[in-house]
Amino acid sequence: MRTAPQPAIEGDFALPDVFPLESGGTLRGARLRYAIYGKINAAADNVVLVCHALSGSALVAEWWPAIFSLPGVIDPDHDAVLGVNILGSCYGSTGPASIDPATGRPYGNRFPLVEIRDIVRSQALLLDFLGIARLKSAVGASIGGMQVLEWAIQFPSRVARATAIAVAPLNAMGLGLNHLQRQAIMLDPEWRDGNYAPDRQPQRGLALARALAVCSYKSEALFEERFGRKPDRSGEDPWTGNGRFDVAGYLDHQGEKFYSRFDANSYLAITRMMDLFDPARGFVSALQAWQRVEAAVTLVGISSDWLFPPGDVVALSEAMRAAGARCSYRELVSDHGHDAFLAEPELLIEVLRGGEKTG
Ligand SMILES: CC(=O)SCCNC(=O)CCNC(=O)[C@H](O)C(C)(C)COP(=O)(O)OP(=O)(O)OC[C@H]1O[C@@H](n2cnc3c(N)ncnc32)[C@H](O)[C@@H]1OP(=O)(O)O
Ligand SMILES: N[C@@H](CCO)C(=O)O
Structure with missing residues (x-):
């Protein structure tokens, strides 16, 4: 083993x-x-x-x-x-x-x-x-x-x-963050009061929830070391249009990876049980x-x-x-x-x- x-x-x-x-x-x-x-x-x-x-x-x-x-x-x-x-x-x-x-x-x-x-x-x-x-x-x-x-x-x-x-x-900050993550999912029109079809997830809401959560899973020091104020690695320019910083590209990537492997209603259920512990x-x-x-x-x-x-x-x-x-x-x-x-x-x-x- x-x-x-x-x-x-x-x-x-x-x-x-x-x-x-x-x-x-x-x-x-x-x-x-x-x-x-x-x-x-x-x-x-x-x-x-x-x-x-x-x-x-x-x-x-x-x-x-x-x-x-x-x-x-x-x-x-x-x-x-x-x-x-x-x-x-x-x-x-x-x-x-x-x-x-x-x-x-x-x-x-x-x-x-x-x-x-x-x-x-x-x-x-x-x-x-x-x-x-x-x-x-x-x-x-x-x-x-x-x-x-x-x-x-x-x-x-x-x-x-x-x-x-x-x-x-979970302390008050954690409870607040979980609340915002659930709001992100429930405010996505695709959530449809939780009754979305299996192939029609509220992807944007779930991705945003995960991105918020990832911030709480990492640290300021790690983000500074990894990303600092660098522009996104794809070459986008944060000073023009909607160009992102590298940390934003990272969080978007984490969100996209997540909605392809996780269910939004499960996310709601599990963050609630986390709150109530x-x-x-x-x-x-x-x-x-x-x-x-x-x-x-x-x-x-x-x-x-x-x-x-x-x-x-x-x-x-x-x-x-x-x-x-x-x-x-x-x-x-x-x-x-x-x-x-x-x-x-x-x-x-x-x-x-x-x-x-x-x-
Ligand atoms: C049943 C199941 O499947 S459970 C699934 C497994 N569970 C998990 O992995 C738990 C969730 N995962 C994690 O929490 C994390 O991946 C950890 C803790 C394991 C590792 O964390 P880290 O070493 O910090 O790596 P992290 O995943 O945060 O970042 C690396 C990824 O971000 C990407 N990335 C980093 N910066 C950027 C950027 N600016 N733009 C786009 N992508 C970026 C990397 O290319 C890499 O992508 P990949 O995962 O698609 O290869
Ligand atoms: N990043 C881990 C830990 C969250 O507590 C997960 O997604 O399960």
Whole structure:
């Protein structure tokens, strides 16, 4: 399992016919797409659950190949890796583009509100089906990290080690940015109240949403180093007509790449679940939530992340420790911003090996 592994198994798991949601709604006939890399052993005690971020999929080797080398998270010679596409996404699990059994048409904007807690509960049912009583480890970044933290709270006896990277409840700036991204999609006339045909996406809105998000995934220092005030590499002149600067060409390119691989209603659904993530919800206090945690937790903050600032991750680790949870904090020092966990895998490996600041 050392380089670019292929999944040994790719499957679809049928959730119970009626899957109740935190929001009070239900999903009927929902399915989860999953992939398993390596072999689950006879005791099923070698499974590492990899939870994906906004635009990932069950095929973890495609978007996060570094996962197979993370020290303290995975033993590449003996462990099996499980990737599960989240409900609401567009990579195989039930989402807004899936057929609503009640109408025979895609859910569109009728797709119910799904929360991170629902995601984790759906994954726990998959684990039951696969015969996995307890995860050796759960790991994820961003929305993947939200899932890892919910796992540690909701199913404390089912996860031995939890590694959550670049994550905390979204702060006001993050909530504002997500709101603007959704507005960009919903103001595109092609969105049609969420009932667009599969081949008629609100491309401009989705591209703008992604471009806005990409700004929050990078850092000022990275943009200065990469683009500065250079004119666009295509030769456009920003001083005449609508010529762009290089950074604008980059953001437009990111937006265009995105609408060819992602669904606008999934984007709305997943950014909403990102907004709503609050591990303390339903508990008397955050302390009560963190007191449930039995796993050994590692939180990783990224020095230049302004979507999930490292200070917010430090505060989370302090809250967990105050509640008696075993939690250590490490910091990945990088100019790559929030996306450093994807863009600088060798640094992430180094940090988890213990080479960077800890607390
Ligand atoms: C199931 C799935 O498919 S999940 C898909 C995989 N998921 C992901 O990739 C996650 C989303 N991706 C990312 O977040 C990023 O690509 C990362 C973090 C992995 C890498 O980030 P970076 O190293 O900064 O590269 P980034 O993708 O931002 O930029 C490079 C791209 O911008 C292009 N580019 C840069 N400047 C410009 C410009 N001025 N004009 C046009 N294009 C530009 C490059 O040519 C390159 O294009 P390409 O990706 O089409 O080859
Ligand atoms: N850039 C990543 C991380 C977002 O948190 C993604 O698109 O999934």
